Amino acid sequence: MIQRFSALLSVSLLLLPLPVPAQSPAAAAPAQNDETFYDTVEVNVVNVEVFVTDRSGQRVNGLTQSDFEVLEDGKPVEITNFFASEGGRAATTVLGTAAPATPEAAEIPEEQRLLLAIFVDNSNLSARARNSALPKVNEFLKTRLRTEDRVILSSYDGPGSLEVRAMPTGDPATVVAALDRIARGTSGRMSGGAELRMLISQMDRSANPAGVDKEREMAVMDAKDILAQIELYAEEERAKTAAMVSALEQFVDGLSGLPGRKAVLLLSGGVPLRPAQALYEAWERRFGTLNQQDRSIGGSRLNAADVDLGKEMDKIGARANANRITFYALGVTDSVNVTSAAASTNDLWTRTEDSLQTNNMAQSLYAIVDPTGGAATINALDPGVLLAEMREDMDSFYSLGYTPLHRRSGKSHKIEVKVKRPGLKLRHRESYRERTSAEVMSDKVLAALMFGSRENPLEIGLQLGEEVSEKGKNTVQLTVKLPMSKLVLLPQGQFHEGKVTIFMAVRDTQGRSSPVTEVKLPIRVPNDQLLTSLGQLAGYRAKLALRPVEHTVAVGVRDELGNIVSTVTASYTPGLTPEASPAAPAATPEPAGPTEGRGDDHDR
Numbered sequence: 001m002i003q004r005f006s007a008l009l010s011v012s013l014l015l016l017p018l019p020v021p022a023q024s025p026a027a028a029a030p031a032q033n034d035e036t037f038y039d040t041v042e043v044n045v046v047n048v049e050v051f052v053t054d055r056s057g058q059r060v061n062g063l064t065q066s067d068f069e070v071l072e073d074g075k076p077v078e079i080t081n082f083f084a085s086e087g088g089r090a091a092t093t094v095l096g097t098a099a100p101a102t103p104e105a106a107e108i109p110e111e112q113r114l115l116l117a118i119f120v121d122n123s124n125l126s127a128r129a130r131n132s133a134l135p136k137v138n139e140f141l142k143t144r145l146r147t148e149d150r151v152i153l154s155s156y157d158g159p160g161s162l163e164v165r166a167m168p169t170g171d172p173a174t175v176v177a178a179l180d181r182i183a184r185g186t187s188g189r190m191s192g193g194a195e196l197r198m199l200i201s202q203m204d205r206s207a208n209p210a211g212v213d214k215e216r217e218m219a220v221m222d223a224k225d226i227l228a229q230i231e232l233y234a235e236e237e238r239a240k241t242a243a244m245v246s247a248l249e250q251f252v253d254g255l256s257g258l259p260g261r262k263a264v265l266l267l268s269g270g271v272p273l274r275p276a277q278a279l280y281e282a283w284e285r286r287f288g289t290l291n292q293q294d295r296s297i298g299g300s301r302l303n304a305a306d307v308d309l310g311k312e313m314d315k316i317g318a319r320a321n322a323n324r325i326t327f328y329a330l331g332v333t334d335s336v337n338v339t340s341a342a343a344s345t346n347d348l349w350t351r352t353e354d355s356l357q358t359n360n361m362a363q364s365l366y367a368i369v370d371p372t373g374g375a376a377t378i379n380a381l382d383p384g385v386l387l388a389e390m391r392e393d394m395d396s397f398y399s400l401g402y403t404p405l406h407r408r409s410g411k412s413h414k415i416e417v418k419v420k421r422p423g424l425k426l427r428h429r430e431s432y433r434e435r436t437s438a439e440v441m442s443d444k445v446l447a448a449l450m451f452g453s454r455e456n457p458l459e460i461g462l463q464l465g466e467e468v469s470e471k472g473k474n475t476v477q478l479t480v481k482l483p484m485s486k487l488v489l490l491p492q493g494q495f496h497e498g499k500v501t502i503f504m505a506v507r508d509t510q511g512r513s514s515p516v517t518e519v520k521l522p523i524r525v526p527n528d529q530l531l532t533s534l535g536q537l538a539g540y541r542a543k544l545a546l547r548p549v550e551h552t553v554a555v556g557v558r559d560e561l562g563n564i565v566s567t568v569t570a571s572y573t574p575g576l577t578p579e580a581s582p583a584a585p586a587a588t589p590e591p592a593g594p595t596e597g598r599g600d601d602h603d604r
Helices: 127-143 172-183 194-205 213-256 277-293 301-306 310-322 351-372 384-395 437-451 527-533
Strands: 013-017 046-053 068-072 075-077 081-086 089-094 114-121 150-156 162-169 261-268 325-331 375-378 397-402 412-419 425-427 431-433 461-470 473-483 490-492 495-508 517-526 536-546 551-559 564-572 600-603
Touching: 046 068, 046 412, 068 397, 114 172, 114 213, 127 172, 127 261, 127 384, 150 172, 150 213, 162 172, 162 213, 162 437, 194 213, 194 277, 213 261, 213 277, 213 301, 213 310, 213 325, 213 437, 261 351, 261 384, 277 301, 277 351, 310 325, 310 351, 310 431, 325 351, 325 384, 351 375, 375 384, 384 397, 412 425, 437 495, 437 517, 437 551, 437 564, 461 551, 461 564, 473 495, 473 551, 495 527, 495 536, 517 527, 517 536, 536 551
Parallel strands: 114 150, 114 261, 261 325, 325 375, 536 600
Antiparallel strands: 013 536, 046 397, 046 425, 068 075, 068 412, 081 089, 081 397, 150 162, 412 431, 461 473, 473 536, 490 495, 495 517, 495 551, 551 564
């Protein structure tokens, strides 16, 4: 992975000849000695999707903006944007105004188009449980998708294995084929709670806690040994969960960089919020009396609280809310079914422990889903019921938009929506977090990196080359090139100045991604060189240390004065010459001259 250096990073700015005639930038002012004050204002509209049903659970259509009230942190805010969808068609397109009865008006606008992201959590699913649910998902994709919908498919098999199986597409067959490939693969969790069965079986075979002399001494040793194994199991589950949460957060952040209204269908067995709670209960049943007699053992069912993953799950819901994403969870768990594997003469694992374990798994999914206004089902006889409810949410909803009175600060704010008609039930996201401009840009880079999303109004180019191999690693020079004529330059005394921020990230074919690195690039051009500079490129150089596998490099550039954003990607395989590598960009083939400083050094 790319690791950030703790030292301050210097900026390398170069000017290169542009092979086309310069164009005068519309935003660049003529040279003058007066300083110019310039500021950009971002209008941040918070959209809240609201799903409304009556007492019988039927969808309620026909509501208008005046039927709703939105409160942020307990204070009413004005609804400035209102959109209603009924059966997948726009019922209202302008605040408080019904849409004209024309085919064009019935279409869903771009910002309200659905992007459905399917995330298969293989790390917490047995193959049997996973494959019991996939046919229903396939049926949904084949029969319930609309032509304007887009779908993304990703899977997660364990740490460092987040894989995008299908890029954003409107073709259901592409996603179904990718799901079929997942069904033929392995999963990360053994069927039937095998890990737990082994520990229960050990307890069942342990020395008799009610014995005397040597048998009692052996029971004390067994109690301590099994307690240590339970603690190890809990810590391993904590580590696995932290890795899964990190992957899901990365996935959510990448989605946020894409346009439209997003929903995530999470297919998972869930993770136990308290991984060892049921095991501690079984241990207490086996060794509880002995533990009271010999305090040196030190175990208790209260130890289950030492590893509580509730906060980890809360992070995902909060992340989704910050990015206008509604979660739906299709949970499929396995019964531990200890009695099928051991005699369990001491009844260590009863229906009580089995229900406790299953509920622990289910609660983690609800902790993700509920704050976003979505829905979940666990071990449903017919998973299609949840998928039908998800489709109804996608087709019939109200989108309430308002402009916060405060600037972006990265803080979370509580959202409450009220409806003035009695007897109606609402679901909606409970909060949102104002993402900073840097977070928004980072998400755009992740979207480009993971899903191939690109926009390039600044016409930036990437050049990868000048590769050096040292100690088994390939160091590759990356040059980012920006046409000066596309940047906003403003007079400040004897100079024209611009402000550009560059964001970079790298991902390899094995699903390993770097953090997004941010570099501020000030641009300062003497007034008497302004016209000449408009025919040149501003360049920034960095060094990437890459393993000898194919990588995707994503770069985002934000013109801070013009409030214009570009994202581009390139592929590169170390060890291949620039001419043979699929990454060699053709847009800016000329070599960059020597730099005045050095770029960032990144280590993957």
